[in-house]
Amino acid sequence: MKNYILKLADDTLIMGQRLAEWCGKGPYLEEDIALTNIALDYLGQSSNFYKYAAQLQGENKTEDDLAFLRYEHEYLNAHLVELPNDDYAQTILKVYFFSVYQSLLYSKLSDSADEQLSALAQKSLKEVKYHYTHAATWVKVLAAGTEESTSRIQKALDNLWEYTGGLFDEVKDETELVALNLIPDSTTLYGDWKRKVAEDFQNFSLEIPASDFMQKGSRTGYHTEYFGYILCELQYMQRAYPGCEW
Secondary structure, three states, rough: OOHHHHHHHHHHHHHHHHHOOOOOOOOOOOHHHHHHHHHHHHHHHHHHHHHHHHHHOOOOHHHHHHHHHOHHHHHOHHHHHHHHOOOOHHHHHHHHHHHHHHHHHHHHOOOOHHHHHHHHHEEEEEEEHHHHHHHHHHHHHHOOOOOHOOOOOOOHHHHHHHHHHHOOOOOOOOHHHHOOOOOOOOOHHHHHHHHHHHHHHHHHHOOOOOOOOOOOOOOOOOOOHHHHHHHHHHHHHHHOOOOOOO
């Protein structure tokens, strides 16, 4: 169970870290604030999941230990969340894909036999519904906008699509957790995600890429070439000043 909780925590930590890079650089003030607030939501979710993972692990571990003091190969996040922001179109499409995933996942986890996991999912679901509405609205605007905006959202789709399947890759022992009604089946979840995205894309006037190829390696501790740079920045304070607290 600990590894499953860690993958949820790692996803939201790295997604939040990436999105926070837009702080002060958003396309205009209101959107700058919106992206920063979504990043804070992700970091809040990661904090809650790390606390639970630390509780499961024991050994006097804290959420800060798990967030900041693990080695690169110990992180179980999907590759999608560590990809560069690139331009605004790629950022917002990444938030869209991730929010559809989280909406479906947290809805299922809300019925988990694990009461603590269920409570965390229910709390997070309220935030994710806003993330989805915000991102979906912007994807539609960009897809139906100027030649430039349409070109950018299409380029973002071409860049990101092959990484989306990795969201549904499994960590060790997930099959046993599904059997115990603790977590949803990842294959079923992936099917639901693809149907929802296909439905939305019709509304956005976008087409699902024809290729079925998906990058492998998410959830295994193997990362893209971008991850080490994220980790260096993320862990600097704890590595430089061990045990520091705000």
